[in-house]
């Protein structure tokens with residue numbers, strides 16, 4: 171059955187969920203059977219892993235170790251046809267191992283999810299041990315798998331293009347029979363962590379490439395009226411610029427420029443940052459004569475390593491919703507962590523002004539609002555670059571719809587900021603009504 175159904179599913183997932191598969195080369199010289207071990211976000215995970223292997227992969231058909239209660243549901247009965255079997259883990263480790271070992275000894279590969287299925291602490295701890303023990307007993311390797319974007323997946327979200335799914339197959343782990351139980355669990359979790367870290371690395375590189383491409387013509391956006399409107403509104407949202415300020419994801423430097431305009435007479439120290447090298451060069455060039463401005467490489471995917479309570483103000487125009495990872499966190503958790511990190515580096519009383527495309531943003535409206543600039547024949551390059559900018563903007567919009575970027579409603583933003591501790595939150599709609607400028611502060 172999988173020979174027909176898996177390619178069909180793969181096509182559906184490629185079209186509707188932008189499925190991307192990485193690390194299959196790690197399986198090239200591995201003999202079957204193997205134990206795939208993956209994070210778990212929804213009932214779609216087993217078919218996602220299966221469809222991510224080639225249709226004629228030696229590992230098909232794959233069996234799925236499942237929680238017993240699943241088989242009381244209709245989904246469970248259907249899942250049986252796909253190879254799901256009751257793991258019997260609640261009866262103890264030995265009974266949990268029995269069926270899986272039978273399958274492995276019979277040359278069949280299995281998937282065991284190490285999270286989500288087992289809400290009870292005791293079962294969650296059993297599954298930690300179970301996977302390395304099965305590997306040791308069967309002498310078959312564990313293949314760590316990391317699924318990105320598979321949490322809470324549903325057909326509705328898939329067909330509405332609301333998800334982006336990526337799969338990473340890690341290096342197979344052969345459990346050394348001399349290891350103690352604790353050591354086995356440790357090497358097992360290290361290999362899962364490694365697969366996750368590799369996936370994050372891939373996601374980061376893709377982001378850097380995306381912004382790298384955009385950097386070649388991003389400065390043309392600054393010439394368009396809607397962007398000018400945004401910069402003007404942003405300027406009005408920033409109070410006095412005194413002391414030490416940092417601009418995150420500075421791009422071609424529109425916000426650094428207004429910080430400089432406002433802060434130069436106060437001898438304000440300004441740090442311009444970005445994680446993309448073309449932008450860094452552009453910033454260095456643009457502000458080379460400004461002694462009060464320092465340009466630094468800063469990847470918001472990592473911890474912002476400035477001293478706590480050290481900034482009078484932080485700005486980030488159209489940057490933070492595009493953060494896809496921060497340290498170990500992914501997606502919305504990453505976005506929240508960056509906001510927490512910003513709260514930490516701000517001085518008490520410090521101001522934070524940032525902006526975000528609104529929920530359900532329509533960037534074509536910005537394009538339409540820029541028509542005067544596009545057809546300004548004094549600079550013919552505008553005609554050439556405008557569709558390219560629109561194309562990038564539509565990609566950004568798509569990522570927002572798929573949940574890769576975070577375009578939240580005002581209420582959601584307020585809730586997150588309040589939970590972190592920010593106060594005096596205000597919003598201003600700008601950029602052809604497609605962007606919100608948010609102003610808030612760290613309490614004194």
Ligand SMILES: C[S@@+](CC[C@H](N)C(=O)[O-])C[C@H]1O[C@@H](n2cnc3c(N)ncnc32)[C@H](O)[C@@H]1O
Pocket residue numbers: 377381418419420421422423424425443444445446449468469470471486487488489492493
């Ligand atoms: C839409 S541009 C905004 C540029 C600028 N703030 C402005 O107002 O025109 C987004 C910027 O965020 C930067 N960026 C995206 N992800 C980043 C990350 N993880 N760390 C640092 N900068 C990032 C991009 O390189 C790009 O310069």
